[in-house]
Amino acid sequence: MNHAASPAPSSPPTAPEAPPVVSLRGVSVAFDGPPVLEDISLSVAPGETRILLGPAGVGKSVLLKAIIGLLRPQSGTVRLFDEDISRMPEEKLFPLRSRTGFVFQEGALFDSLTVRDNVAFQLIQEGVSDGEIDARVREALSFVGLEQTFSLFPTALSGGMRRRVAIARALIHHPELILYDSPTGGLDPVTSTTIIELIVKQRDVHATPSMMVTHRLQDAFTLCTHQFDPEENRMVPLPEGEFNSNTTFLMLEEGRVIFDGSLDELVHSSNPFVREFLE
Amino acid sequence: MASIAIDRTAKQIVLTVQEYSLFAGRALLNLFRPPIYWTDFLIQSDIIGFGSVPIVILAGFFTGGVLALQSSATLSAFGATAVTGQFVSITMIRELGAVLTGIMVAGRNASSIASELGSMVVTEQIDAMRALGVDPMRKLVTPRIFASVVMLLLLTIVSDACGIAGGSAVTVFLNHQNGTQYFHQAYEHLHYPDIIQGMVKPLFFGYILGSIGCFYGMRTTGGTEGVGRSTIQAVVTSSVLIIFVDFLITHVLLSVFSS
Numbered sequence: 001m002n003h004a005a006s007p008a009p010s011s012p013p014t015a016p017e018a019p020p021v022v023s024l025r026g027v028s029v030a031f032d033g034p035p036v037l038e039d040i041s042l043s044v045a046p047g048e049t050r051i052l053l054g055p056a057g058v059g060k061s062v063l064l065k066a067i068i069g070l071l072r073p074q075s076g077t078v079r080l081f082d083e084d085i086s087r088m089p090e091e092k093l094f095p096l097r098s099r100t101g102f103v104f105q106e107g108a109l110f111d112s113l114t115v116r117d118n119v120a121f122q123l124i125q126e127g128v129s130d131g132e133i134d135a136r137v138r139e140a141l142s143f144v145g146l147e148q149t150f151s152l153f154p155t156a157l158s159g160g161m162r163r164r165v166a167i168a169r170a171l172i173h174h175p176e177l178i179l180y181d182s183p184t185g186g187l188d189p190v191t192s193t194t195i196i197e198l199i200v201k202q203r204d205v206h207a208t209p210s211m212m213v214t215h216r217l218q219d220a221f222t223l224c225t226h227q228f229d230p231e232e233n234r235m236v237p238l239p240e241g242e243f244n245s246n247t248t249f250l251m252l253e254e255g256r257v258i259f260d261g262s263l264d265e266l267v268h269s270s271n272p273f274v275r276e277f278l279e
Numbered sequence: 280m281a282s283i284a285i286d287r288t289a290k291q292i293v294l295t296v297q298e299y300s301l302f303a304g305r306a307l308l309n310l311f312r313p314p315i316y317w318t319d320f321l322i323q324s325d326i327i328g329f330g331s332v333p334i335v336i337l338a339g340f341f342t343g344g345v346l347a348l349q350s351s352a353t354l355s356a357f358g359a360t361a362v363t364g365q366f367v368s369i370t371m372i373r374e375l376g377a378v379l380t381g382i383m384v385a386g387r388n389a390s391s392i393a394s395e396l397g398s399m400v401v402t403e404q405i406d407a408m409r410a411l412g413v414d415p416m417r418k419l420v421t422p423r424i425f426a427s428v429v430m431l432l433l434l435t436i437v438s439d440a441c442g443i444a445g446g447s448a449v450t451v452f453l454n455h456q457n458g459t460q461y462f463h464q465a466y467e468h469l470h471y472p473d474i475i476q477g478m479v480k481p482l483f484f485g486y487i488l489g490s491i492g493c494f495y496g497m498r499t500t501g502g503t504e505g506v507g508r509s510t511i512q513a514v515v516t517s518s519v520l521i522i523f524v525d526f527l528i529t530h531v532l533l534s535v536f537s538s
Contacts, residue, residue: 065406068410070406070409070410090414091414094409094412094413094414095412096412097409097410097411097412098411098412099412100410102407102410102411104403104406104407104410105403106402106403108402108403108404108406108407109404109407110399110404110407110408111402111404121408121411121413122411122412122413125314125411125412125413125418169411
């Protein structure tokens, strides 16, 4: 990693006065035992991509679920789209959640529905016409390169294809925030790169704020050091020494945030846990 | 140590009852508040109702047959085999049609509902649905309960009819008695309170099997092993509850009609 790294000038601009899309203050989550998350504070600004690093079992997925209210914190405040959702009734949360996209660890596709119906799930509930659904599903599947899977059932897809369909399902509604829960976990390097390319494409083409959970450093660094080239329709590396300034890092250790900063700050961190994780 | 374990178990039971009451109440309220997923209701009605017809027909027919065999053997001691039709029809319509159908359908559908929803929970499909802004209580639970109630009522009517037919077959072909007399007795001594008793029970039983299946399915934990556990709990609990509630309803309705 180049220590003299600098933010890429091509990063999408963000309005400085705009409130954060997500804001957590002093959030703690516990189940039956000790807290899984403890005193977590973080935010995601408009247009920002945050990469949540940490070893398995530190509460990364729990944190992601707490952001959209799938899990409720025992203490602290969670604000989503500038609304406090910490104690919000479940029924009021559904409209807010429908403005987000969530890519689950294993895809979480509905196995009794075809790919078409999975991707179109939200549109079907809203009563959108079949013609429009078909067109939008084909567009979303084309974005992830899986047009040929339109009529298949999820069981006929490989693990990587299921994740890509899950990404299409998360994106079809043009979400204002996307949460990726280990989208490359358990996949081969080639498929992982394909999925990271989709995330970079969504970030650079639509400037959608997002948070990605991963324990794969390579994916995190690729996200930070590459951009999507619309002309070539592929991900290309940024010039040597540059990185995407709107892509920043968080690191969790035993339910606590131990690092929050840029790529440059991450690679220069003196925290022993961060150093051990990077090495 | 034993007192601690008893204390913990008692609290767990109370907590489960409380959670079930809230769950079942919320599912009931959803019947009267939009959005109501009619398509899902029709699909579930097909799975729960039409899919259960063969077992209900067979169980009803042979139960009626057994009732005719047993009753005629006893009644012949008093020279009263002519009232076999009355005995079979009243027993089927008041009691056995509803209870047997409830237990048969609970065995088939409470288990399938619990395992289907349980699998969706452990594979995060329920969370995915919530993340997509759709309430699983409205989309999955309410249509299943509503379909269970409506279909169990219709299946009970089918079971009653098959039971009376089974009784008539035994009466005519095995006991060599008069079929017209059988049906005359079956019809003549049947009154509205008998029919009301038989029609009220499946409404409760349908609600029990649907809500218990959904409740245990939706609170599944522990992966595929947990799905199996939820399925067993759903079948056992709904079957026992059906028999218990049958006792309560029978007691109440007999008091009402006798007064």
